[in-house]
Amino acid sequence: MNITDVQYVSDAQGNNVAVIVPIELWQKLTTTDDTDYLLSSEAMKERLLTAKNRQNGISLEEACEKLGI
Structure with a gap:
């Protein structure tokens, strides 16, 4: 094409x-690519990069336990 x-x-x-x-x-x-859409907002871009670089967290099992599922 x-x-x-x-x-x-x-x-x-x-x-x-x-x-x-x-x-x-x-x-x-x-x-539209969801990533492109999300990165078009400076606030969302900052949140995504912060989350991506986050080093602490809990395992899936811990999250399920806390949520009672």
């Missing part, structure tokens, strides 16, 4: 008013 596969739709004056995009390209353009 190539950008040249995009087709432009023009009005009577020759102005581009729309495009026809192959579905594969459309899906790539409209599929």
